[in-house]
Amino acid sequence: MQPAGTLLLGQQAVTGTRGEIRAIDPSSGEALEPIYRGGGEFEVARACELAEEAFAGYRESSLEARATFLETVAGEIEALGDALIERAMAETGLPRARLEGECGRTCGQLRLFASVVRAGEWLDVRLDPALPERAPMPRVDLRQRHVALGPVAVFGASNFPLAFSVAGGDTASALAAGCPVVVKAHSAHPGTSELVGRAVQQAVAQCGLPEGVFSVLFGSGKEIGQALVADPRIQAVGFTGSRSGGLALMATAQARPQPIPVYAEMSSINPVFLLPEALATRGAEIAEGFVGSVNMGAGQFCTNPGLVIGVKGAALDAFVAAAGEAVRGSAAQTMLTPGIYAAYGDGVSQLAGEAREIARGPAGEGPHPCQTALFAARGADFLNSEALQAEVFGAASLVIECDDLDQVKAVAEHLEGQLTATLQLDDGDVEAARTLLPVLERKAGRVLANGWPTGVEVCHAMVHGGPFPATSDSRTTSVGSAAIQRFLRPVCYQNLPADLLPEALKDGNPLGVTRLVDGKREA
């Protein structure tokens, strides 16, 4: 299958009427066929109308039907085969192995949510049986389940053209919750988006679901996204992207007559703390792992380690030297888009103005190479500078040299909210880590020891989230099975006749789900 240059409104493929969008092959700078024309108010309204129509049926689809749908989506994406991988390579400059891995992750994620739907934990069933004899007042029969919020707007991310795009984590978790999805595709990879969108469209038809369960919109500029979030039928928003983009969507969502939740994953510099013993005993090894993590995907990861903090001295100097050496040997990789390439250049220039340059990698070839860059600054400077805390999207990082462990802690306390915080520690560092840990727990959604924040496992215990500005809502995660909770709300049923009770709440537990009965957990 080759992309045709169309929007997908339910089962229809439609040519837009607004400004043109063309993908650029970032490795060559050449524009790719086909031309996409953006949608406008009509297409936004139509997608939302279809989603609203589909919601009534889809939200009460059986657990099995919904799980099968998610599995069918995964199968249809796999069936796209090499056409998808090649299109994504052309649109992103990412290597084949990475995109094949990401495709596997995307389909695995859909299948994980299928299993989550079937298990039914997300229903959060709670029963408080009637107590007719209770004095002074009898208790009525009360039963709670979770229901889907309504149609969800999902914004594709530039840096994961599959796993955080059209059928990525936000879409998978919203569909799992019973919410129709309207995707605003990222303009950097429209062909990839259309191909994946057609796979989902195909799965909707195969499973006999109402067509409005899924639509894909294209559009350049911010208007179409703002119109989508403002549409009264949309009930929640999933977004991964820049801080300014996320803030704009939050403002639109709050300004609606009925405000809605926005789950925006925005910006994080993912501090890494090098504790003394670890630094002294295996600084060179840590330096190698660090630069590997910085370079992964040309640094275009939300969890890229953009900040390393240690206590100054010979061990930190050796670390910096080793890391600088590794940076100088880091081949430049093609960045995702001309815009990201330009922003990386600006970010590195700003860092260069505030910090000491340690090393740069080779300049690289092609129009959009990411030249790895490592800087250093003193702890006192970091504490007095906002610029040193700004995210630079790409393979750049900053080493903070602190006077002592107290200043390391002060740096931790000075941080904004983060997706991750990493400790490099050995046995002798446990007490230092114990002092830092309460600070890091308040700052980040995930705390790691002796690993690197890049590489986010899709599982049940994952938290890919964190305090503002890492995300707009620290109470949630956008990766892992708990992501489904973002698109649900509780409803309590009081004394409802058995005939009218939803399956999940009927006596005898026909769905076989875990329940909280009178406050006691029944697995």
Next chain:
Amino acid sequence: MQPAGTLLLGQQAVTGTRGEIRAIDPSSGEALEPIYRGGGEFEVARACELAEEAFAGYRESSLEARATFLETVAGEIEALGDALIERAMAETGLPRARLEGECGRTCGQLRLFASVVRAGEWLDVRLDPALPERAPMPRVDLRQRHVALGPVAVFGASNFPLAFSVAGGDTASALAAGCPVVVKAHSAHPGTSELVGRAVQQAVAQCGLPEGVFSVLFGSGKEIGQALVADPRIQAVGFTGSRSGGLALMATAQARPQPIPVYAEMSSINPVFLLPEALATRGAEIAEGFVGSVNMGAGQFCTNPGLVIGVKGAALDAFVAAAGEAVRGSAAQTMLTPGIYAAYGDGVSQLAGEAREIARGPAGEGPHPCQTALFAARGADFLNSEALQAEVFGAASLVIECDDLDQVKAVAEHLEGQLTATLQLDDGDVEAARTLLPVLERKAGRVLANGWPTGVEVCHAMVHGGPFPATSDSRTTSVGSAAIQRFLRPVCYQNLPADLLPEALKDGNPLGVTRLVDGKREA
């Protein structure tokens, strides 16, 4: 103990420096002693500073210590005895039995949260053990728990001077989550607030907790509340009150450099649907129950049934006649404050301008009597009027006479978000109810059959919440054990050494809490 007229900043009792606040006895209109002086920026900052200082220790207090603290609070409130009840009677005009009941509810709620803390469901422990042999990539060890958000601002409500005030549901659930609380007391019952505040203060001292776990601020006007929500140390807000008040706090919370969640319970008219067979067979009985619910607490409940919908005809006429008769026999009760009394008068006048008056109760005596009022309007008029959907806080209700069941459904679809929706139905009404139910689930947090929405059970399955504008966040409840979830966020720990893992996540499950292990529930 008698109230002294002071703010409570941690363990200190402090006299404010701003404008005077005096409670009014609404049954006599007389001002009560003592005079309270409001706090200003200094007191807000001091309370928040203390809360922030207390947070580090309090959030990691053991489950047992925190549960014991909540139980101690309950005991200290009970120890206030009749002094509390009499002060609350004087400040609210509510009868003794109601306040004794509410006191019991408040203490019961604190004890429920003690049991919730001990059970540890709220930790939402999730373990995905390492899979070192997994190909192509091993899985690291990942463990998740929930942690407290941080200091919480709680706004006391006028209509529940105990159960939704200083030590009410918001405070109990925030303290249970591990969050220090700064209360902005409602100016209508400052003495009650101070007495309860001193009971909590006493419990903090008895339990050896950091003093900043709890403070109480007073202040007239909106400034102090806005300053509290804007304070960077506050991380979430609990509010029960008017729509305009809730919206103002939401705007302040969103405008902060770091936006924070606001849980505002604001406005609801709690529609009651009279289905045909129930109406035909027991309309008179329903009318009696309905007027009883309307009059409860002079109608000053968030769940007061302000709207009744039925199909026009002889049965509905008979219901209206019986309800009108009951209204005419409804003795006027004293309203909570002069302001609420005046607003009720305005609301009833507005309804009278848009709808047909069915009956009014006796005018009553004293300065602030609530004269029960019942109106009626046609379904078509309701669908074309915004005024008919406005909440009138007090014992007023509106009967909507629809042409047929389709129009009943149209009325349901036209409703804003609600706390509750009630069905009066008999066996022959089940199909009609089945048609309405999906609409009601989208509109309300709680759906009742053959009961009345007033009377909110404090239990595990309760949802006292609902779509905007009933609340600011439909994903939550402010009554019942799930209310604790509002003040928590997840944190994931990756490969953390055993020594550094929080108790809840340690191998062997030392806390004995329910866990999700590799996606499987272990009770």
